[in-house]
Amino acid sequence: NAGVTQTPKFQVLKTGQSMTLQCAQDMNHEYMSWYRQDPGMGLRLIHYSVGAGITDQGEVPNGYNVSRSTTEDFPLRLLSAAPSQTSVYFCASSREGRLAGLKTQYFGPGTRLLVL
Amino acid sequence: EDQVTQSPEALRLQEGESSSLNCSYTVSGLRGLFWYRQDPGKGPEFLFTLYSAGEEKEKERLKATLTKKESFLHITAPKPEDSATYLCAVQSLISSGSARQLTFGSGTQLTVLP
Numbered sequence: 001n002a003g004v005t006q007t008p009k010f011q012v013l014k015t016g017q018s019m020t021l022q023c024a025q026d027m028n029h030e031y032m033s034w035y036r037q038d039p040g041m042g043l044r045l046i047h048y049s050v051g052a053g054i055t056d057q058g059e060v061p062n063g064y065n066v067s068r069s070t071t072e073d074f075p076l077r078l079l080s081a082a083p084s085q086t087s088v089y090f091c092a093s094s095r096e097g098r099l100a101g102l103k104t105q106y107f108g109p110g111t112r113l114l115v116l
Numbered sequence: 117e118d119q120v121t122q123s124p125e126a127l128r129l130q131e132g133e134s135s136s137l138n139c140s141y142t143v144s145g146l147r148g149l150f151w152y153r154q155d156p157g158k159g160p161e162f163l164f165t166l167y168s169a170g171e172e173k174e175k176e177r178l179k180a181t182l183t184k185k186e187s188f189l190h191i192t193a194p195k196p197e198d199s200a201t202y203l204c205a206v207q208s209l210i211s212s213g214s215a216r217q218l219t220f221g222s223g224t225q226l227t228v229l230p
Contacts, residue, residue: 004159035220040222041222042120042203042220042221042222042223043160043203043205043218043220044220045217045218048217058217059217090159090160092159104162104165105150105160105162105218106162107152107159107160107161108159109157109158109159110157110158110159
C-alpha cells in the first residue's frame with residue numbers, strides 16, 4: 001500500500017491564481033481531511049469528508065473548496081490564492097466511520113505552498 | 117472550545133537522559149487523546165491513542181500516560197533518532213457526534229544530542 005499520497009510536493013503561486021492540491025489513499029478509508037500547518041499554531045482542520053459525496057467545514061475553511069467523488073480521492077481547491085494561504089498542507093485519512101470516532105489518522109507527506 | 121497546550125516548546129537532551137513532554141487539555145468530555153511524531157519535512161506519524169484517565173501505552177523508549185487534565189509522553193534513555201517534533205491532539209465527545217475533528221497542540225521539538 002502507498003498509504004496517503006499528495007501532489008505536488010511544492011508549489012509557488014501568485015496572488016489570485018487558483019490551484020488544486022491532490023490527495024489519494026489506497027486503504028479504503030471512509031474519513032479524509034485536510035489540515036494546514038503554520039509555525040507555532042499546530043495543525044488546523046480545513047475541510048473533512050466522512051465518505052464519498054459528503055464533506056463539511058473544519059476550523060479554517062475560508063478560501064478553500066473540497067469535493068469527494070470517490071473513496072480514494074479528496075482534492076483541495078484554492079479558488080484565489082492569497083499570501084495568508086502560504087503554509088504546509090497535509091491530507092489525512094482514517095478507517096473509522098461516523099459512529100466509531102477517529103482513532104488512527106494516517107497523514108500524507110505534505111504540500112508546501114508559497115503564495116507571492 | 118477544545119484547547120491543547122504542549123510544553124516545553126523545545127527540549128534538548130543528551131543521549132540517555134530521560135525526560136517527559138507535557139500535553140494539557142481542556143475539552144467537553146474526552147473521546148480520545150492522540151500522540152504523533154513528526155520529522156522535518158514529513159507528515160505526522162501516529163504513535164498512541166489514549167481513551168481514559170489512568171491508561172498507559174508503551175512503544176520502545178516511549179510511554180504515554182493520561183490523567184483527566186493532561187497527558188505525558190515519557191522518553192526513557194533517548195537516542196538521537198528520537199529527535200523529532202511530538203504532537204498531541206484531542207477529540208471531544210461533542211466533536212465526535214457530528215464531526216471528526218481533532219484539536220492539535222503546537223508540538224514539542226525534541227533534540228537528542230549524541
